[in-house]
Amino acid sequence: MKKDLILCGVGGQGILSIATVIGEAATKAGLFLKQAEVHGMSQRGGDVQSNLRLSDSGFQKQKRI
Numbered sequence: 899m900k901k902d903l904i905l906c907g908v909g910g911q912g913i914l915s916i917a918t919v920i921g922e923a924a925t926k927a928g929l930f931l932k933q934a935e936v937h938g939m940s941q942r943g944g945d946v947q948s949n950l951r952l953s954d955s956g957f958q959k960q961k962r963i
Contacts, residue, residue, distance in 0.1 A: 903950040909943050917948035930956050 903920065907913045914935060924931050932951040938944055951957070 899952075899954045901952045903952070905948045905950070907946055909937070909946055911946070913946045913948055917950060920950060924950075924952050929954055932957060 905913050905917055914937060917933060917935065921931050921933055930953045934949045936945070936947040
């Protein structure tokens with residue numbers, strides 16, 4: 899099983915908090931997690947994005963080109 903989640907909004911909506919809660923719940927459930935966030939001007943109403951990848955079998959290591 900592999901699931902990709904994209905959470906997006908503007909600063910102050912709790913996007914990063916929601917991503918943290920989902921990530922902690924996933925790891926407690928025994929899932930593997932990768933998480934990346936973009937939060938430039940988030941405290942001033944700017945865009946915020948969090949990408950989560952959940953898997954039950956781990957992730958393959960990427961080859962360098």
